[in-house]
Amino acid sequence: MSAAPQLRAAILIVSTTAANDPSADASEATLRQVFEAEGGKWDVAEAAIVPDATTRIQRQLKRWSKGAGKVNLIVTTGGTGFAQGDDTPEAVSEILDRPAPGLVHAMLSASLAVTPFAMMSRPVAGVLNETVIITLPGSQGARENLEAVIKTLPHACLKRPAQTLELSTLAESSDWRPKPGYHHKAGAAVQPHHHHPHSHSHGHGHGHGHGGLVRHTKPGSEHLSNDPSLGPSRRQRASPYPMLDVPDALALIEEHTPRPKTVTSAVNTQLVGSILAQDVVARENVPAFRASIVDGYAVVVPSDGNMKGTYPVTAISHAAPGEAKPLKLGEIARITTGAPLPEGATSVIMVEDTVLKSMTDDGSEEREVELLADGVKEDENIREVGSDIKQGTKIMSKGEKISGVGGELGLLAAVGVAEVETYSRPVVGVLSTGDEIVEHDKPGNLRLGEVRDTNRITLLSAVRQWGFEAVDLGIARDKPGTLEQVLRDGFRRVDVIITTGGVSMGELDLLKPTIERALGGTVHFGRRTVKPIFSLPGNPASALVTFHLFVLPSLHHLSGQSPAGVPSVPVTLSHDFPLDKGRPEYHRACVSVGRDGLLSASSTGGQRSSKVGSMKTANALLCMPKGEGPLRTGHVVQALLIAPIQPL
Template sequence: MAPIRVAILTVSDTAFADATADRSGPVIQDIITSHHGEVESDKHYRIVPDTVEAIQSVVKEWADNGNVDWIITTGGTGFGVRDATPEAITPLLNRPAPGLVHLLLSASLQHTPLAALSRPVAGVIKSTLITTLPGSVKAVKENMDALMRGGVVQHAVELLRGGTGARVHAILAGGEQRSMSHNGHRHGHDHGAHVHHHDHHIPIPRSVQVLSHDPSAPASARHRKSPYPLISFEAALSYVHANIEVLPVETRIVDNNLREYILAEDVQAPQDVPPTSTTNVDGYAIRSTDSPGVYKVLTRFSTTPLPEDTIYRINTGSPLPPGTDAVIMVEDTQLVSTDNETEEEAEVETLARIPVGENVRLPGSDVRKGDNVMLSGDRITGRGGEVGSLVFVGREKIRVYRKPVVAILSTGNELTDLHTREAGSTTAVEGWGGIFDTNRPSLRAVLESMGYEIVDLGIVPDDIEAHVKAIQRGLSEADMILTTGGTSMGPTDLLKPVIERNFGGTVHFGRVTVKPGKPTTFATIPFEGEEGRRGKKPIFALPGNPASALVMFYVFVVPALRKMGGWTEEMCQLPRVKVEIQHPMFLDPRTEFHRVVIRIGRDSGVLKAFSTGGQRSSRVASLSGANGFVVLPPSGLTGTKVADVGTVLDAIVIGELEVE
């Protein structure tokens, strides 16, 4: 195996100000060298202050370059006010490594109970392993010993490089490189391989550690408490942003169907617009030297100069004939005679002298050849201006970022489709008609209004095989899967187990401190697409309660869809405005999204937010007519339990504002 390429990042305000104060970084470098690893001191040994931005900047640079196998940070993992390493690294992880975290804590706890106050993070960013160590030299030595002993890191790096790890497995299993799974299927241990599913067979569950319950076990064996950590709203947004990939660029025809696409190229004018002098009014092209008087009227355009004693009738936008340099409006003329045969104007009298250039658009006065008309990253709205600009300069086709196709499904035996009256399962309770599936129609309505193509996977019963088939179809036909229901703690809540166990997916978060929508789940599943393109497809598993599902859609899914479609970072989030609330709003320990109608004061211009009433998560009526969510801060941050009338708070805008 080739030497492990290591990068070391010391996180310390003190060491950043004085590099000689760094003791841990050189210790790590010595340990790596003694184990035949490589650290390029000039490139892969840095010191940064205790800030999230500084840490992330260096780590992203190393991970993006792809020439580092293992990033080790030291410092900033404790409970100090400035300790920010876990907060910086966690959002960057594509795959967390809880086993390594446990190893680091166990190693330190053998020496001191104070190690319980350490907050290590470990995982994979792209193809690079990362571990965060404490700042003390003693703790660094203990942690490094645990990581290097028994070939733990060597084996991880070999797998991340695309190897099979056969040598290590042979040592551990006495030469046996394959094992039997619990269901009798024979499978290898290439943990680094992508999982692809293009047939209709249930994939063999992966053999790595997962957090979800085993759906094949009896209900009595399920988790009584969620194994997924409860994370903040801000952290959840970071996970989404870090794990969403922009879709490829495609070429599309310039027409009315370009609404909500993002340009992937700059657009320059291929020629001057207008290419020649044209008129911007209806009237007569004349010479500015002509005095008021009676003139013959010509209606046929000629490439030769206009004869004396004649003027040319011209319509808005038409080119001026040679020899003319001004246009007199119809209102400044009067009819003198008509042609007896055609009844067209034969002679008119001009009533004013017109200066040169009057009512004339000069060549290039709108756009000059080579000017940028639109830029890469510009959004093509449905208001017409962008499409009109592209047509204006003669663009027939344009390169844009592909818009994601979204597969939607609802889960649950209790659900019934309103129109087909088909239930999610034939095992519905006798004499009970079930609950109408509200979520699919609601989500489809808003997705299609935003211009997204939908793959409707229907109602999926509480059955593993049905879940697997629906997700397989979603992966093959769509870029994102959007589900509702099946995210809580019941024995028939199958989405997390199927994602983790059957598709080798990663659940980035399974619970969020928000109201409504606490069990909202975000995961990704690896795939291989056209022309060998590899990546990961996102799955948002939203709560089954209708209000929760729609609120979480706007909060988490819309930003993800926009990033996939090439929207710039500042445009991904829905707009936020300051509003003055018109009803008292009680605060929750979680961040709450209170559904409101935002109106503009007719006289004051102040934005006012009116509550839509009861905010129960199952009450979809709280969203009927709502055009925004007031973002209520957690009660623990404010020291109060209610936001009074007149309080100014942030609100997320989801629809057109009203006038009071």
């Protein structure tokens, strides 16, 4: 029997005093003695001191629990009491993936056997990124607590806790054929042939100079993807998933996307982009009082309507809040636009229909004004209560979107609505997969086989452009356990995950096996769906195109927006377009509006799925049918708009 592997441990001292003077701490040496007493089972590889600051504690714990240098166990000491600044338990609890209450119980029991003051300690234990974390008290209590659990910790560190995660992956298939005139032929949620590694240059039959794939057999009847544990010699030679027409895929996306959740949202600028989940009615009349619509003079109109003559100015009514003096027949009040009418006033004479006759002795105010109006009627130049919006009337409907132009927010503010029911907008995580993928900003030259990660930054940008919060989930390597943990961690942070790469038939294409075999999901539309995964191709152009075709409609369904997906408009081809002989395609194009008001489309160039340059100026996807020859200049096709139209 081989010896058990040595486990790596780290000690974190939480103390502002020790952070300023490390010699003040004796806990590290004490805890090292406990580890050494276990006969070589532990290597205390890391130790550090941080002040009593939540962010500093969390930053150090996260650093030790991820990456190549991660440790199996972290013990903290200090900051677990009731004093001001004892925030270690709160700092740790906020970042744990899973709590471990049994360890806490064991530590408290051991300490209580020594002193009743142990009940004043607030220990926390749990798992972060497969690293076990335990908070210990300071001084002698640290030794007692660690000794209480040290025998069981190797088992805890080597045995990853099981967890059930139900999810669905929306429409993945290694073979795909769209109906003529419908969606993109280079897959996405509906997956085309895609060769891993995630090379950004897979070859599926686009017919654009990079070779068509030849298939001599039909898909088999297997129901699960490759089992990575069986090795490449036992992997399937054909996709187990049937081909889908795109309309069918979109229907299934709508059917299996979780229904939108309703939340109460404050009426402020953060509401922009939200969809109303309920009708909204006016809480108040607009205006709430009889108001003047001009600068002039409020008057009491006599029965004959004759207002010619000179009148004393007895009051002033400004738009600023205040009480206006009641007005009598034969008196007038100067009034500004939007100001409330004084009590008793029945009409307003415009300042243009008056002449100043006299001023006060100091010259600061009007004393008398001559009115030049005859035939005056009541209610002239007056905005009546509720004349714009009456209290109780519906001002916005369920399903309407709050735009950033300001009109909807202004309307809600005007009628006194402070909160509305809206659909919660999903948070979207974006993950790249593959051992060959490196960060896009890696300095220096790439090694043979390395590929810069263009997909992640591209999709994060696209998600945010469409108004959704995007979370960068990084790069997952081609190891089943690693990918599983990244997906599990991702779903604790987001509602939807978008991945690129790892979805073909290669021995390192681990995404579908991980979803099916490790996470209990169902590839090609799960029936127990809680959160969806969209697994897009590794090629940059295909990834971005399929995001707009398949992922965006699901995000719209999740956020209550209708109609879902990108808008479609007819456009005229500005030059000849080559067609694919075997199948319809979605051609990346630039649509612009001419001086005649008509929309025209021009190609962005080569359409290989790996040709990321073809997306640079593209604001549309042209729905092109299959055919032998080119589609000629002047032909009208449908264009799916993925960005604003520009003038010529």
